[in-house]
Structures are given as C-alpha cells and as structure tokens.
Amino acid sequence: MAFVDGTEVARHNTEQDCWVVIHGKIWDVSEFLADHPGGANVIVKYSGRDATKAYNEVHDPELVTSTLSPSKCLGDIRPDSIAEPPQEAVASTTTTLTDPASPPPLHSIINVDDFEKVAKRHLSPAGWAYYASGTEDEVSLMDTRRLFRMITFRPRVLRRVEPVSAAVKILGHPSSLPFYISPTGIGRYAHPDAEAVLACAAGKEGAIYCMPTTATHDSVFAARSKPDQPLFFQLYTTRERSKALAMIRKLEALGAAALFLTVDSPVLGRREQDERISAADTPRVSSGLAKKGSMGLLNPMLCWEDLKWIREATSMPLVLKGVQTVEDAIIAYDLGVQGVVLSNHGGRSLDTAQAPIITLLEIRKHAPHLLTPETRDKFQVFVDGGFRRGTDVLKALALGAAAVGIGRPFLYSMASGYGEAGVARLLQMFRVEIETSMALAGATTVAELVPEMINSERAESEMSRRIKL
Numbered sequence: 001m002a003f004v005d006g007t008e009v010a011r012h013n014t015e016q017d018c019w020v021v022i023h024g025k026i027w028d029v030s031e032f033l034a035d036h037p038g039g040a041n042v043i044v045k046y047s048g049r050d051a052t053k054a055y056n057e058v059h060d061p062e063l064v065t066s067t068l069s070p071s072k073c074l075g076d077i078r079p080d081s082i083a084e085p086p087q088e089a090v091a092s093t094t095t096t097l098t099d100p101a102s103p104p105p106l107h108s109i110i111n112v113d114d115f116e117k118v119a120k121r122h123l124s125p126a127g128w129a130y131y132a133s134g135t136e137d138e139v140s141l142m143d144t145r146r147l148f149r150m151i152t153f154r155p156r157v158l159r160r161v162e163p164v165s166a167a168v169k170i171l172g173h174p175s176s177l178p179f180y181i182s183p184t185g186i187g188r189y190a191h192p193d194a195e196a197v198l199a200c201a202a203g204k205e206g207a208i209y210c211m212p213t214t215a216t217h218d219s220v221f222a223a224r225s226k227p228d229q230p231l232f233f234q235l236y237t238t239r240e241r242s243k244a245l246a247m248i249r250k251l252e253a254l255g256a257a258a259l260f261l262t263v264d265s266p267v268l269g270r271r272e273q274d275e276r277i278s279a280a281d282t283p284r285v286s287s288g289l290a291k292k293g294s295m296g297l298l299n300p301m302l303c304w305e306d307l308k309w310i311r312e313a314t315s316m317p318l319v320l321k322g323v324q325t326v327e328d329a330i331i332a333y334d335l336g337v338q339g340v341v342l343s344n345h346g347g348r349s350l351d352t353a354q355a356p357i358i359t360l361l362e363i364r365k366h367a368p369h370l371l372t373p374e375t376r377d378k379f380q381v382f383v384d385g386g387f388r389r390g391t392d393v394l395k396a397l398a399l400g401a402a403a404v405g406i407g408r409p410f411l412y413s414m415a416s417g418y419g420e421a422g423v424a425r426l427l428q429m430f431r432v433e434i435e436t437s438m439a440l441a442g443a444t445t446v447a448e449l450v451p452e453m454i455n456s457e458r459a460e461s462e463m464s465r466r467i468k469l
C-alpha cells in the first residue's frame with residue numbers, strides 16, 4: 001500500500017471530510033461518523049491526525065478493520081509525518097480514568113472493570129500485588145473468566161418480565177441479592193476500616209457480608225446497618241484448637257449467623273507477585289506478604305475428623321469454603337454440614353486447580369440431589385471465583401447454586417478513597433446487571449432461572465471423566 005504524507009492527511013480535518021490514522025493506517029471515516037456508537041465528536045477531534053492512542057483505550061485492535069470496508073483504508077502514513085493528537089482531546093477521551101493523581105468521580109465508574117483499573121493506580125504496589133495476584137502462573141485465577149465466556153444463555157421470550165426480584169435466602173437469611181461479599185484478609189490496603197465499611201454497606205443494601213478471620217470482629221458488628229443484620233464469619237482453625245474454640249465462642253457471643261470454615265488452604269500457595277515486592281529485602285525464597293499475613297492461621301493437620309469437634313463446638317450453621325470436587329461435596333453433605341462453597345480461593349491456593357464452575361457442573365452430573373430445591377432447605381451449594389458480571393452470577397444460579405460469593409471487586413470498590421459510597425455503588429451496579437439480565441433471559445425470580453436457560457455443553461466437555469463415586 002502506498003505511503004501518504006501527514007500533510008495530506010491533515011487536510012482532511014472536518015466532519016464532512018474526516019481522515020484519521022489508526023495503527024499507521026489512514027482511514028476515511030467521513031461516512032462512518034454518523035454510525036459511530038460513541039458519537040461523531042470523539043472521532044472528529046482527531047480528524048487529520050493520529051487517533052491510535054484514544055482508539056486503543058476503548059477498542060480491540062481488529063475492530064477498525066472488521067467494521068470499515070477495505071476501500072476506506074487509504075494507505076500507510078509516512079513515518080514521522082503525522083501531527084500529534086491535540087492534548088485536550090486525549091485528556092477528554094480518556095476521561096479521568098487515566099488521570100494518575102486523583103480518582104475519577106464515582107459516577108463515572110460503571111462496571112467492575114472500571115473499579116479495578118482505578119484501584120490498580122491508587123493502591124500501593126504491595127496492596128495491588130496482594131489483592132490481584134493468584135498463585136504461580138495464575139492459571140486458576142484466569143480460568144474462571146474463560147469458563148464464564150464458554151457458557152451461554154438460552155433466553156426465553158414473551159414472558160412478562162416485570163417486576164424482577166433477585167432476592168434469595170442464604171442459610172435461611174433473606175438477601176436482596178443472590179450473592180454475598182466473600183471474606184478477604186488485609187482489607188486495610190483498600191480502606192482503614194475495610195471490614196466495617198463492607199458490613200455497613202452490605203446491610204444497607206439488604207445483602208450479606210462474610211468477614212474474614214482476621215477482621216476486628218467487634219467493630220464489624222458495631223458497624224451493622226441495623227441490629228438484626230446477619231453477618232457470616234470465616235474461620236481458619238490454626239493449629240491450636242483452643243484458639244479456634246475461643247474465636248468461635250467470641251463470634252457466637254457477637255451473634256455471627258454462620259461459620260464458613262476454609263478448607264482449601266492447609267498451607268499457603270506461592271504468590272509470586274507478592275514475592276517480587278518483598279524480594280528486595282528477603283534474600284531467601286519466601287511466600288511474600290501473603291505468608292506474613294496468614295502466619296499462624298493455617299492448619300495443615302485439619303481433616304474431616306475435625307468437623308466433629310467443630311460441629312459439637314457450635315450450633316451456628318457450618319459451611320465448608322473451598323470444596324473443589326464433587327467427591328468432597330458429597331462427603332460434606334453426608335456429614336450434615338449446612339453448605340459448601342465451591343472455590344479455589346480465587347486462584348490463590350493450588351494453581352491450575354479447576355474452575356469452581358466446573359465443580360458445580362460435576363455436581364449437576366454426579367450428585368444432582370445436592371442441588372434440588374428440597375435439599376436447599378438444609379444444604380446449600382455456593383460458588384465463588386471470578387464473578388464480575390451479573391450474567392456470571394445468573395449462570396451459576398441457573399446451574400443450581402444457591403448464591404455466589406464475590407471477593408476482589410469489593411476491595412477495589414472502596415479503595416482510591418471511595419469508601420462506603422464505592423461499595424454501595426458496586427452493590428447497585430451488580431443489582432442492575434443481575435435484574436436486567438434476568439429480564440432479558442426471561443426470569444422474574446431466581447427460582448425461574450433453570451438449567452435449560454443455559455448452554456454449558458462446551459464447559460462440560462472439560463469435566464473429568466475419571467470421577468468414580
């Protein structure tokens with residue numbers, strides 16, 4: 001293709017005659033302006049100039065070639081002959097989302113991804129590494145998102161979808177949303193009173209929060225939006241049973257509504273992002289900040305027999321958090337616990353452990369009795385890891401989960417100085433996405449989300465064929 005000089009491109013700088021350069025190619029977008037979903041103005045600002053930077057911020061590299069006809073590509077720009085984009089144009093297209101100094105106004109944050117991008121810039125390097133990382137190659141961390149994309153909807157139409165309610169009961173407690181906020185340690189990177197902020201915001205929205213072992217429990221209870229707001233409590237047993245018992249007693253006295261016993265982390269996985277941060281002052285191979293944070297909490301000797309003393313120690317509903325196979329889900333059910341969370345700790349324990357949604361599919365296939373509405377009164381299956389969209393949540397519910405858990409997004413939502421308002425906004429964003437997607441799928445209640453609304457066959461092809469029960 002012929003080279004065209006920048007001075008020639010610069011002449012086509014009006015709405016009627018508008019050329020732009022994207023990735024070194026010159027495009028005549030004059031006719032396309034009226035069809036641009038983001039409006040004509042954002043392109044006209046770059047007429048006669050290089051628009052690559054602004055284009056990259058919102059578009060896939062291939063989009064321009066798949067959208068415009070090849071006849072609109074006029075050639076390659078002669079290197080170094082093109083005018084730089086106007087500074088004010090760059091600033092306004094990127095909005096404050098790329099302003100490194102101050103966080104953008106909350107109303108400009110419209111999805112989980114936005115919160116994450118802002119948090120990445122405003123958290124300390126150590127905080128970001130601790131929150132965002134998974135273990136080793138982070139395969140499990142990324143796999144959850146891949147699986148959600150492989151599962152599609154089979155929406156039903158003409159169903160009168162107003163009003164919509166996303167309400168469920170979680171361990172007998174009404175929740176206005178079909179998810180709870182998952183326990184996450186070291187919340188102070190995001191906010192000095194992270195757990196209290198999460199508890200309060202959840203309560204105001206009629207949602208449920210599960211606080212981590214490491215929370216300052218009294219202040220979390222004190223932060224409840226009303227005295228009867230249910231709060232769940234996640235427990236690491238530690239090697240010393242007496243300490244675990246004392247913790248259970250304390251949480252019972254405070255009025256915790258359920259005990260989530262974490263079972264996927266007998267030891268800590270290696271989080272290399274954490275490790276790189278602390279490598280400068282640690283000459284040995286270490287497990288970085290995560291190791292420091294969990295020192296003394298984990299118990300590699302915890303086993304199924306321990307459920308007996310834990311069960312006897314408390315009448316709180318007991319949920320095993322971190323079940324990763326149908327085999328273990330069945331054992332848990334048979335032992336009479338009140339639920340399981342299918343989870344690989346958000347990709348922070350055994351790397352390459354299968355995605356929790358695959359474990360849910362295993363249960364659907366091999367132990368469907370664990371998912372029936374009748375069973376749900378005494379045993380509930382929850383699932384967490386990678387839920388970032390309302391549609392992700394609906395897929396798990398339709399496949400039989402009673403509710404899902406969401407972790408990192410809530411840390412990101414209160415970082416950058418947003419505090420409780422950020423958490424409230426995230427809860428409302430999830431509500432809008434969930435209720436909108438329910439209506440589009442043809443369901444007005446969570447009970448109407450049924451497996452037939454989902455095509456999970458591609459994901460099912462990744463299920464193990466070695467399961468023997």
Ligand SMILES: Cc1cc2nc3c(=O)[nH]c(=O)nc-3n(C[C@H](O)[C@H](O)[C@H](O)COP(=O)(O)O)c2cc1C
Pocket residue numbers: 130131132182183184185186212213214234262321343344345346347348384385386387405406407408409
């Ligand atoms: C920063 C961070 C800290 C966590 N701390 C705990 C914890 O103390 N106890 C626990 O059981 N799970 C912990 N988890 C796991 C979460 O409860 C949950 O399983 C996971 O975050 C779900 O994945 P998501 O973050 O993709 O939603 C933590 C996760 C993160 C990201």
